[in-house]
Amino acid sequence: MHIDSLVELDRRAVRASAEVVRRVTPADLIRPTPCGDWDLAALLAHMTGQHRGFAAAAAGRGDDLAAWRPVLAADPVAAHLAAADQVLTAFAAPGLDRRRFTLPEITRAPDFPATQAIGFHLVDYVVHGWDVATALGLDTPPLDDAVLAAALRIARAVPDGSERLAPGAAFAPAHQVPAGTATFDEILLLLGRRPGPA
Template identity: 55%
Template sequence: MHTNLNIVALDAVAVRTSVELATHAKPADLARPTPCVGWTLHGLLAHMATQHYGFAAASRGESDLALWKLRPLGDDPVGAYRASAEHVLAAFAGDGVLTRDFPLPEFTAAQIFPARQAIGFHFIDYVVHSWDVARTLDLPLSFTQDVLDAALPIAQAVPTGAYREAPGAAFAPEVPWTGGTTLDRILALLGRDPAWTAPHA
């Protein structure tokens, strides 16, 4: 990776960026559509929070698929999202975490993943989800170039093919895109249209 930050620090940047963006959401914003087809902002935050708890469990070696079941956000969705983010950041900051293997049963039960690879999956997800939240709320998003340079090869390594068209796929098929920023390239590789904007009533 072309960066002085390790994967845990990179992931923390992406997650904290998503939290900062989410704190701008007002109750009425939770019904807004997002770049994730079929998801409102509330649905996206619920998914993101659930993934945080799932990855935190994986960092402890827990392989129960039930831990990845969608969690309700309760009466304070943004607060619940913030709590989930702090939970996974604390888990990833634990002693020895980078020496562990992570079971990721939501992805596959056939293998476990080295910590750096698993946290890399989480990192790229929250680079993209930060953009999702920013675009939903019409907010600017700025990652430093070293973060984007670390994210790009992870995005390039995500498999393509028919699985991306399956229900519940982590990423949609790649979007044709030329030019633009490193973030635009990452988004297009992972099935986001960098030109997407929130529809206005």
């Protein structure tokens, strides 16, 4: 897939997740999420840090571990929305297809082509948008078929090895995918989530 198309799909995934985050109130921050022991405050801190980290990686500074730290902000919603704008701006920079991204949380390679790194970011925000919606008791964020098709290709390629059992792993071990499973649900199952009504 051409990088411009992938950047646009990622933008749509990020915007959909951001619209769900806008619904979060201070009282919601203690809600449990599908992400292990994280409450909603911890999930938002992680998501905000990831946006900032990917933005740094797009600018050639992905090896700066400080850029990836969870962001514990006084206003976590505003911090998240600002970080979402930051990463989308970074991904829109000219010449991105010629860059390689250092992603310190993924240790199987020293760096990654831009298209692969942006693909990681895309699938992360498809899933995290669902995580936030589930914590809030909301419907799944609306994502078009092109976004879901791209996310499914990436989810099918994510290794399902012992690294998923390590502390802080991005995804839990995959669940079995029954025949006829809807695309969004298959993405969630492949990445260790249990889809169901919010």
